[in-house]
Amino acid sequence: MDKLTVLWQSTALAHFQGGQLIMMAVGLLLLYLAIVKKFEPLLLLPIGFGAILTNIPLAGFSEAGGILYYIYKVGIDTGVFPLLIFMGVGAMTDFGALIANPKMLLLGAAAQFGIFATLFGAILLNLVPGFEFTLTDASAIAIIGGADGPTAIFLASRLAPELLGAIAVAAYSYMALVPIIQPPIMKALTNEDERKIEMAQLRVVSRREKIIFPLAVLLLTILFLPAATPLVGMFCLGNLMKECGVVDRLSHTAQNELINIVTIFLGLAVGSKLSADQFLSVKTLGILALGAVAFSIGTAAGVIMAKIMSRFSQQPINPLVGAAGVSAVPMAARVVNKVGLEANPHNFLLMHAMGPNVAGVLGSAVAAGILLALVG
């Protein structure tokens, strides 16, 4: 009988807690969203699986000695994984559309309003009983409005590691929901005629301009915002490797093998943060709600800025491209293109939207640097 009790005690069945079961269900939900709904599957699949692993009783995946514990320590606690991803994203980014029409940087700046407005909203939420966000918590949550996964994870790991799981899940879920969240806001803020505006074709950008651009961005960041240099520096390194044309092997690795390997580990490490005691709290609901607000405000600010610019600019600007100012590359640009085509079947806005889109990546990296410098 004794032996039977020992055997029973060594099964998971005897040790399951309600919270762990709920979190495993959340993990399964993420797997479902990744596999069936194809929501950011590259990240949600390892995150969902990591969530299941970390909640297995007795296995101790996320305690000292467990594999997820070490993956998190090595990759996210140090900030290494999101930065490596950012290098890969840099190696995949083409700044041609932005260099051809640099005014679009203003749209990337305007869309960051979502971040800072949400910061305000997160603090306001403290008036509701049950919420106690500090300024650092609020900053980490607000960066969801930047719609940039690696930036959000990097900032959360610096400012509020205990909220990282919820922040990462919210950031990637909303990025997957861009085609659903953005169009109603874009349509509400523009009229039919504005959506029909066709934009002048972009000029061809020389290779030399594309090589100097990342160096110029880096130089400005070094001078004015050293706190953002980890993000911007790795991004510019990746971009320079792509554009210089002499290290194709490195550029290829950064945008394929390396980013794929890091994505697997990043997903697992984020999943390890989805443990019952950290995730099952009213704070998570607040983070999910604030994330959606951040995203919507960012989109709206971008569109409004584009409307203002089109009023003062000699060249026509379709206000829809402002919505691409929240990064979410390239999904946001595709959404702009789709909404534009609905109004005018001959209007292809994709290349025009890529400008604000990559400007949004720079903008959210700069915003993250500001938050790190002022709050961190």
Added chain:
Amino acid sequence: MDSSVHQLLVEAGTLLLVGMSFVFVFLTILIAAVHGITLFCKRFPEPATPHPSSAVPVVSQQNDAGQPSPQVVAAITAAIHQYRQTK
């Protein structure tokens, strides 16, 4: 409690103003920088590099009469034969 929230709100408001202005100033400077790069590249255009492929002599696969050489004909015949065999 209320006074601390009030203080946090003031801080968040300041961050909102400072943050947005800095993002705008930074990216505006970047716009100027991009214009500078464009001007620089227009003033000092890339030197026209000679096309490397033109330097490599093209090995002629034809004889003087404009007909394919016997070796080429033999190779093609063998390839067709082999292809039909495997089919």
